[in-house]
Structures are given as structure tokens and as C-alpha cells.
Amino acid sequence: MQHLLFLFLLVVPISDLYAIPKLKxxxxxxxxxxxxxxxxxxxxxxxxxxxxxxxxRPLFTISPSPGEISWLLPHPWVRHLVEALIAxxxxxxxxxxxxxxxxxLTKRPLKYSAAAAFKSFSYFLPATWTExxxxxxxxxxxxxxxxTLFRGFMPHYLHVFPCTLNLTLALLISSAIFGVHxxxxxxxxxxxxxxxxxxxxxxxxxxxNLLLPIVFHVAMDLRLLALLRPPAxxxx
Numbered sequence: 618m619q620h621l622l623f624l625f626l627l628v629v630p631i632s633d634l635y636a637i638p639k640l641k642x643x644x645x646x647x648x649x650x651x652x653x654x655x656x657x658x659x660x661x662x663x664x665x666x667x668x669x670x671x672x673x674r675p676l677f678t679i680s681p682s683p684g685e686i687s688w689l690l691p692h693p694w695v696r697h698l699v700e701a702l703i704a705x706x707x708x709x710x711x712x713x714x715x716x717x718x719x720x721x722l723t724k725r726p727l728k729y730s731a732a733a734a735f736k737s738f739s740y741f742l743p744a745t746w747t748e749x750x751x752x753x754x755x756x757x758x759x760x761x762x763x764x765t766l767f768r769g770f771m772p773h774y775l776h777v778f779p780c781t782l783n784l785t786l787a788l789l790i791s792s793a794i795f796g797v798h799x800x801x802x803x804x805x806x807x808x809x810x811x812x813x814x815x816x817x818x819x820x821x822x823x824x825x826n827l828l829l830p831i832v833f834h835v836a837m838d839l840r841l842l843a844l845l846r847p848p849a850x851x852x853x
Contacts, residue, residue, distance in 0.1 A: 618666065619670055622666055622770065623771070623774050625663065630798050634800070636652065640652055649751075650747065653748075663762070664765040667769065667770040671773055675777070676765055676773065678825055679772075679821060681784055685783075699819050706833075710840055711840075717844075738801070742841060742845060744848065746848055749842055753842070759838050760832070764827050767798075768817055768827060771794065772784070772787045772818070775787035792811045792814030792815045793811050793814075796810040796812075796814060
């Protein structure tokens with residue numbers, strides 16, 4: 618079952634080569650929501666299977682020995698550097714949401730200037746209120762399920778059983794596959810997502826459980842709702 622789940626995670630991005638162009642040709646609200654539903658369905662099913670075949674604790678907790686990741690754990694300065702990088706990434710995620718909240722509290726106009734950066738993904742991102750409501754569920758699903766699959770199941774498969782790769786290599790491979798799952802963002806998006814995956818993986822190693830990676834992942838996806846102009850918002 619583990620082999621089949623791993624193979625499934627390798628094959629899923631191939632389906633986007635068909636689904637994404639189709640969505641681009643007809644990015645109607647109905648098609649977007651159908652795509653959201655499809656994403657959520659396969660991720661929850663795959664995550665449930667991972668829990669069944671491996672167990673909750675091995676998926677959501679990790680206790681590596683210093684020898685398993687010798688470049689990180691035994692060296693305080695490396696740990697502090699990694700923690701600083703993770704903190705900077707968290708600030709980058711939270712800051713735009715904080716600015717939007719502050720402008721609303723102070724009744725300042727919201728320009729949504731950052732939304733221009735996402736214009737090329739308008740076929741996929743939520744535009745109507747119904748789509749935004751679905752995006753909340755998509756964000757929660759991505760946070761819980763992608764961390765379960767790409768930080769929990771996949772490193773376990775590659776490092777513990779049935780494979781016995783080095784833990785660092787297992788982290789890099791799982792993060793690369795995580796990046797490929799975001800092919801719709803183009804090569805730059807794949808690379809950027811892989812880097813984010815590495816940071817989430819390091820956070821998993823440093824904290825020993827998936828709670829913070831899940832929280833940060835959900836927050837990262839939900840912040841788009843603060844950056845994109847709501848349907849009823851008047852132009853600034």
C-alpha cells in the first residue's frame with residue numbers, strides 16, 4: 618500500500634498537465650469549484666490512507682538522532698540560522714495580512730496592489746464569494762494533507778521504510794516532489810514551492826511534530842484572501 622501511495626503522489630502532477638490547460642480555457646466559477654473539490658478529495662483520501670498504513674504518531678512526530686542529520690542538530694549556530702530563516706518566512710507570510718487588518722482598523726483605503734502579482738493565476742484563484750469560501754477549505758486541506766503527505770509520509774517512506782535513504786536526502790526529494798505538485802505556477806513556482814517545502818521540513822525536524830508546519834501552511838494559503846480584492850469591494 619505504501620508503494621502505491623508513493624507512486625500515486627508521483628503521478629498526480631501529470632494529471633495537471635491536462636486539468637490546468639482545460640481550466641485555463643474555461644475558468645468559470647463552476648469549473649474552479651469542481652477543481653477545488655477534486656484537489657480536496659484526493660488529498661484527504663491519500664492522507665487517510667497514509668495514517669492507516671503508517672499510523673498517526675510516525676506521520677506527525679519525528680525524533681531524529683544527531684547522527685541522522687549531523688549538519689543541523691549538533692551545531693547551535695546552524696540551528697539558529699535555520700530558525701531565523703523560518704522566522705523571516707513566517708513574517709513574510711503574516712505581514713501582508715497584518716497590513717490589510719491595520720488599514721481596515723484605521724479605515725485607510727485598500728489598494729490591493731500585490732494582487733497584480735497573482736494575475737497570471739486568475740484562472741485558478743478565487744474571485745467570487747463562493748470561490749473564496751471554498752478557498753478556505755482548500756487552504757485547510759492543503760495545510761493538513763500536504764504536510765501529512767510530503768513532510769510525514771514521504772520522508773518516512775524514503776528514510777525509514779521501505780527505503781533507507783539519508784534523512785537529509787529524503788527531505789530534499791520529498792520537497793522536490795512537493796514543488797512538482799505546483800506545476801501550474803511555472804518553473805519559478807515549482808522551485809519556490811520546493812524551497813518552502815524544505816523550510817517546512819526543517820521546522821518539522823526542529824519542533825518534532827507537524828503542528829507548526831500545518832499552521833504556517835494554512836496561513837500561507839489563506840493570506841491570498843487578504844491580498845485579492847473581494848468581489849464587493851469598491852475600487853480604491
